[in-house]
Structure formats: structure tokens, C-alpha cells
Amino acid sequence: MVSGEPDQVMFSTTGKGKTMRQTRREFLKTVAVAGSSAALLECTGLLRKASAEDLAESMAEVKGYTYCDGCNHVPMCGMVYFRRGEVITRLETRQDHNYPNSTICSKGYAQLQEQYHPDRLRYPLKRTNPKGRPAKWKRISWDEAIRTTAKHLNGVKAKYGADKVCFFTGDPKEMRPVLQRLAYSFGSPNFGSESSTCFRSVSLGSLLLSGLPRPGAGPGKETRNCFVWGVNQSYSMATAMKSLLRAKEAGVRYFVVDPRKTPMVRTLDGFHLPLRPGTDGALALGIMNVVINEDLYDKEFVGKWVHGFEELKVYVQEFPPEKTARITGVPADRIREAARAFADGPTTVMLSASPVVHHTNGNQNLRAVLTLFAITGNFDRPGGMVVPPPAVLPSTTDGHPVFCRRTDLLPKLQPLRADRDYFPVWAELVSEIQMNRLPEYVDRGRIKAMLLFGGNAKMWPQPHLYQKALLGMDFSAAVDYFYRPWTHDYVDLLLPAATCFERLAPAAVFGRSVYQRQPVKPLGEAREDWQIITDIGTALGLKKEFFNGSLEAVINEDLKPTGLTVEQLRKAEGSMATVPASGAPKPRKYELGMLRPDKLPGFDTPTGKIEVYSTILEKHGVDPLPTYKEPSESLLSNPEMAKKYPLVFMTGARIPFYTHTKWRDVPWVSEFQPEPVVNLNPQDAKARGIREGDTVILENSRGHITVKAHLTEMVGAGMVDIYHGWVKQDVNTMLARDFDPISGFPPYKSALCDVKKASV
Amino acid sequence: MPRYAMVIKTHLCTGCQTCSVACKMENLTLPGCARTVMTERIDATWQVSVCMQCENPPCVPVCPADATRKNELGMITVDQETCIGCGNCIEACPYGARHINPDRGYFREPLAFETTSRKAKEAHRRQVAGRVDKCDWCLHRVRAGRPPMCVEACTTGARVFGDRDDPKSGVSRLLRDGAKPLRPELGTIPKVFYL
Known part of the structure; x- marks a missing residue:
């Protein structure tokens, strides 16, 4: 995928196995010609004929392309979908937008059941009872939803300052570029994401050591x-x-x-x-x-x-x-x-x-x-x-720094970051804020309103504090596929997101290859995140930044450095375009002055x-050497506690068919693990009289949960492994808010605990 | 006529269940009716099973309705329209490859892709309640020159499908490497082999 000649655009078509090499100019000409054919236009997801089709025609199988958001990873795997009329009926792997000769995983194939799930949100909802109780929802129009959101955000800005609004993304990641653009254009540096418990600590450690983010x-x-x-x-x-x-x-x-x-x-x-x-x-x-x-x-x-x-x-x-x-x-x-x-x-x-x-x-x-x-x-x-050489295409998840306004607006806003006093190393090197102290930010009046895209209040240790934080805000709105009471019972508005089959933005980027999805009509009034953000931005008065609500203009702005446009990609009908590399791959870039902005070696x-x-x-007064300290709660650092709780508790590791709290209501995958399970080493289980499938209590100094025991030698003796994201038996209630002083990360994988058989 | 076989490279199976979900999506099987069954052992390895497509299938002679047959490719099929759901074949199969379809789907109402598939008369995805279902190695795909869905979907290439008569095929090579069938003593002569 990254082997094209440096000065050529590569254009390939999945399924036909053909690859043509062209210059960029020729490529653009080709797509323009292809696009002028009326027959071809009708095959594209966007320009097909309306409902006048007769049944036979609408039942014919038509191919289209998207990419999966099933696991929230980068890069997202390419998918081929087949639709009859507006209904997608089956899925395959898009081979040229994936690791070579590979396949999408269980979550990818299960997307079909999620897409047509009866519980998917279809309309914007406004609550009619106070926050903090099981929500009673009333359907409202998109116009009202956007106006209400803009009114409250501008209200908070006028009363307390723009930085008191937090812009948060959880899962998926695709709206991050445009949400940063919104936050920074609005005047708030307080854009944050789930990456402040995930990738950004690795990134920060690497930046400290070598200046390289990945x-x-x-x-x-x-x-x-x-x-x-x-x-x-x-x-x-x-x-x-x-x-x-x-x-x-x-x-x-x-x-x-x-x-x-x-x-x-x-x-x-x-x-x-x-x-x-x-x-x-x-x-x-x-x-x-x-x-x-x-x-x-x-x-x-x-x-x-x-x-x-x-x-x-x-x-x-x-x-x-x-x-x-x-x-x-x-x-x-x-x-x-x-x-x-x-x-x-x-x-x-x-x-x-x-x-x-x-x-x-x-x-x-x-x-x-x-x-x-x-x-x-x-x-x-x-x-x-x-x-890797510098990216030539905007990252699907991080966006182009100029588009996101990280280069011009964010530096001036830095002093207003909510996380500065808590995590100064992080605040110096990471553009997004560290979200783990959200309860403190709200308590101290640093955050008064919040927009959540795919946000989950239970992702942190001691989740009730994060629910309380949401409750304490003047206004909050969430965008999601489903109503998730543990988060949405604490927000004012709940807006239906379009899925990866229904979204146009952003373009699919894999290395130097790019294509555009061909969305089907969304269920109900579900709307894609980029459009929602564009609408909110426009309603907030940021008409220039959000092109008066034109999604295509916003995408074009994101694509600007590549010279590609939505229209050109649409005419390519999902075919991959490969843009020229920024140069031949060169090792030891530090000798060549390729790693520093001043172009000096090093x-x-x-x-x-x-x-x-x-x-x-x-x-910053932190140990400059990579010194080793025991986890604050460990067998060696806390031997007294270890007498009572001798097992080390690990959570947060993936299992193949779930992603955090997602997928529990998609039976094609949830039937493999319908309830919470703790993985135990057979020795530890035997010592406690626990057998496969027994109901057990996992407990430590902070709490306990009741789960099923699964015996496996995958887990070493002396440790337990439990998948997270269960709403009732929530492992996060057992974890400490004892954050790493450099990164602000919570200790998801080193608490002490014990397991005992539940009395029947 | 090719002589199809499947080889499972057991040490490569990670238990990721992509094969199972791809199968459900492709064939629209009903709840509890996994055509490919994955069983985890205590050492975290997996027993993978599908219909063995036996040369000498015990399920065929016991079918009173002649619904279970061996076809021209040597694959065992069930015609769910003819099947009377007596369950004789389920008892006869020593590999547990068969099950009765329940009278409910995954959701209260069929989802849009299920009703559309039915309207489009996608025969291989039609499931009849109370009738027997089992893996047919995705006959509709094999006839179109593609491997069964579980083989295409396997994330590590642990499932290999091909023609035993082609000495260059992956399955021929793995058979030469010593891939063995399950319970050969039964005389069923399975076409699935394990390495």
C-alpha cells in the first residue's frame, strides 16, 4: 500500500484486481471522466435514483464501501457492503484498505446487526424530567436541538468564558478533527478524548524520550x-x-x-x-x-x-x-x-x-x-x-493540524486549559486535555458545559464521580447510537448519530491511500457527527469556520493539503486513490535533519x-531517569493489604468481540460472553474451591462485584483478568483514582483483590 | 470433480470467533445454532468444529424424509423444506454438527437485512423453524469458486480449504504434513483434518 512510485498517483479498483499508475493530474482527469457517465453516477451511494425504482431494480445487489468503527482502532479496516435498495444485506473485507491478505474481525461482520438494531436512536431527544433520574425523553426537531445547544454554549461563554465548555469524544474517533476545530474556534482549549486513558501516555513517554509521537x-x-x-x-x-x-x-x-x-x-x-x-x-x-x-x-x-x-x-x-x-x-x-x-x-x-x-x-x-x-x-x-515518513494525508482521527486549528488558535488558548495545574508535563506536550480529573474540573468551576460524542461516564475509576460531574454542569448534550442510561441519564439532550454505513466524513485514509465512503440513507433522522458539529458551529456564529453548515465544504477544507475534493472522490466511486509519498523512505532520519522542525540533525x-x-x-521536578517504582498498590509496596488481597487484578485488556462497553446488545457477538467473567488460573481457583462456571465474588478494599469464574492457564497464578464495561458488575468501582503523576493515567492493571465462591 | 477438504491448523486458532460471526452473517443462522462450534480448553487452545462432510455420513441413511443428502461435490446438505425435524440425524452425528432451528430470531422482529434477504429469495440464507440446520461449507460460495466464509474470515489462516486432488493445494500439503481426522475409528471418513 505504500509502495507506489513517489511521483505517481496510484488508482486501484477493488474486485477487479487492476491497478493503474497515473500522475495526479491524470488521476483527477480520470475520475472526472468516469463521473460524467450517468450510468456510473447512478451506482454511487449518493446520486442514485430515488424511490421510483421498481422492486426488481431495487432488489438487485449493489456494492459500496465504508470502513469499520467496531473497535475504535487506527487504521479502521475497510469494508465492502452489499445493499439491496437502501438495505445493507451483507459485508465483506475490503482487501486494499487493510493489512495485506487480511480480514475484518468478528466485530466487523457483526456491524450488520448493530446497524439495524431495534434500539438504535432515530430522533433527537430532549429530557422532560430532571437529570440524574431515569430519563424521560421527548422527540424534538434537529433545528431545536442545534439551536438549544448553541444557545446554552454561547450562554456559558458569555457568563463564564468559552474555556468553560468541554468538547469530548469517546468512541468512535472519526469526529475528532472537526470537534477540535469547533472547540478551538469557539475559544476553548478544553477538547479531550478517551485517549487520555489510552494512547496518549505512550505517546507522551515517547515525546519525552525522543520527540517522536508514535x-x-x-x-x-x-x-x-x-x-x-x-x-x-x-x-x-x-x-x-x-x-x-x-x-x-x-x-x-x-x-x-x-x-x-x-x-x-x-x-x-x-x-x-x-x-x-x-x-x-x-x-x-x-x-x-x-x-x-x-x-x-x-x-x-x-x-x-x-x-x-x-x-x-x-x-x-x-x-x-x-x-x-x-x-x-x-x-x-x-x-x-x-x-x-x-x-x-x-x-x-x-x-x-x-x-x-x-x-x-x-x-x-x-x-x-x-x-x-x-x-x-x-x-x-x-x-x-x-x-514513518511524514503523513501526506490528514489522519482520520487526529486530522490535519491546520484544519483542526491546533497550529494557530490552540497555542494562544493554552493558559486556559483545565488540566494545567494537575498534569503540567501532559499539558506542555499533549494538545488534548487530560480528562481524568473531570470531577475536579467541574467542582472548581473550570467546566460548566460539555458536548459528548460517544462519551461514556463509566470509563473511569470510581465512575459515580463522573456521573456526578455531568450532573453538576449547566448544560450537556450527548451524541450516540444508543441510549445508555449510565451516561445519558445525566445529560440534557441526546442526539442520534449516523453509523459508519451512513456517514460521508471523514475520507478513509490508510497510509497514502484514500477513498470516500458511499453512505446509505440513515435510519430515522440519525445524522453524521461531522454534520452535527458543522451545524452547531454555524449556529454558534462560526459561519466562516463551518462554511455556513456545508459538510462538503468542511471536508474539502480538511482535504485541502492533498489537492483532492469530495466531488473528485465521489466520482471515484469508492476506488482508492494513492497520493505521492513525501519522499523515498530514508532510515536514520535523525542524521538527515528530518525529525526536527528546524531541519537540524538530531x-x-x-x-x-x-x-x-x-x-x-x-x-517539572520529576525523576529525569526512567526510574522504577512499585505500583502504589502491589504485593511488594503494600504487603499488609496483600495478606488480605493476594491476587493482582488486571482489567481493560481487549477480548476479541467486545470493545469496552460496546457490543453487549449485538447478539451475534454477545452470545460468546453474555455475562461478566473473571479469568482465573486453575491453581488459584483450586485453592479457593472454585470450579468453572461458579458464581464468585471479586473484592478488594474499595468494593466487590459478582461474576462467573472461567478457569484458564492463560492467566498466570496470582493474578486475575477481567473484562471491563459491564454496567452492573462494574470493575471500575474497584479501582483507585491514583493517577500517574506524569500522564494522569489510572492504574487499571495493578489493584490487589481476592476471589471467593459466592454462597448459594 | 474436485475433492474438497478442510484442514484446521489448531495451533493457529486464537479463539477470536471471527469465523463464527462471519458464518452467522453469511448464512443468517438462528440463535444457538452455530454451524462452527469453538470450544476452549483449559490451556487456552481451541477445539474448532464444523460439519465433517463425511464420505460415509451416518446422518444420511437415518433421514426418513430424504432431506439429508450427499451432493455431487460430496457435501452433505439439508433441504429444510423437506426436513420433518425428527432429529434422527442429530443423534446419528458423532461430531455434534447438527441442530434444530428454534422458532425465534435474535430480535422480536426480523431486522431489515433479514426481511430484505428473504424478499430477494437468497436461498442459502433461508432458515425454517423446527427444521435441522448444519454447516454446508458455504456451498453457495464454493460453487462460485470462493472458499467457505469461515475460511475467508479466519484472522490467522488457521482454516485451509481446497482440492485434495490438486497436489499443489494447501490442503494437500497439510495432509502430507500429517493432518488427521477426528475419531477415524468410527469409519465416517471425515473431510475435515486437524494439524
């Missing part, structure tokens, strides 16, 4: 070893599995760092480093101890490009393999073997968004992991952690080097 890379052609560090893609991104298996066939050796013996260990024939949750930093420091003491690091790279290596060298002496084994539970010989792999050649690491950073010491742990790959010279080395950090010793953390 750490880690899958195996490439030259890769010898690939560390799969806390990622279980067989569950969380099944669509990528075939690529990893192909790399194994090509000779890549996998090391799987995971408390659980996930299917990654078996399918990739991985060397397993089964660590105790929350000890990733210690393990990385232990491996570095061997790497440094056995001279396996890259001396030339370290001498030239690493800041603080001498301090690190001293610090890692505190982590000899035997001691590291006692901390992490990983045998010392396994630590040595992992370290010696670095002598074999290019080594990369795959990191997921979350598990390493879901601890009170998470960000330092993450920095320790990345430091290991830095001192071994694997940053942007072929086969190592390759840095990394985009204050010292221009990889900051193993972070000058930014030093400035």
Missing part, C-alpha cells in the same frame, strides 16, 4: 527480533495477525512480554517473559543491565545521540538479573536471553496503547522500555523501530538527543 513498529524486512510488549493483537487487532505470522515465516524471532500467556505466545512461537503486572520498567532496566554490562549496546549511537547515558549506566546497576527476577517474576536466565537477542541484529518493539502505562508508575515504565531500544541503536534503523527534544535523562521532567 513509538514502536511491527517487524520489517531486516528485522531479526520483535518484542511484543504487552500487546495481544490476536484479540485487539486480529486483522494484523497474518502480517505477524508472515514475518515469523521469514525468520523473525518473537519475544512476548505479557503477564498472560496470550495466543501471541503460541501462534508466533514467542519466547515468553511472563512478568508481574506493573513491573515493565524493572524488566526493561534488568535487560539493560545485561545489555550494558555485556557491551551489547550501540556505543556509536549512544555516544552521539543519547543524553544521560552515564547516569543510566549507573542506575541500571540496581537491576541485576537475579534481583530483577525477584521483582518481575521473570526468571533471570530468560532476562539474559532476551538481552542477548540484541546482539543478533535489528530489533523492534510493538507496543499497544495501554497496558504498560495503566499503572501508577506507567509512564516511567514505558520510558524504560523505549530506552532499551534506543541504547541498542534500534531507533529508525532498518528492521528496528522505523519512523531529535526533536530540548537537547536534540534521545533524552534518557529527560530535561523536561527535570524542569
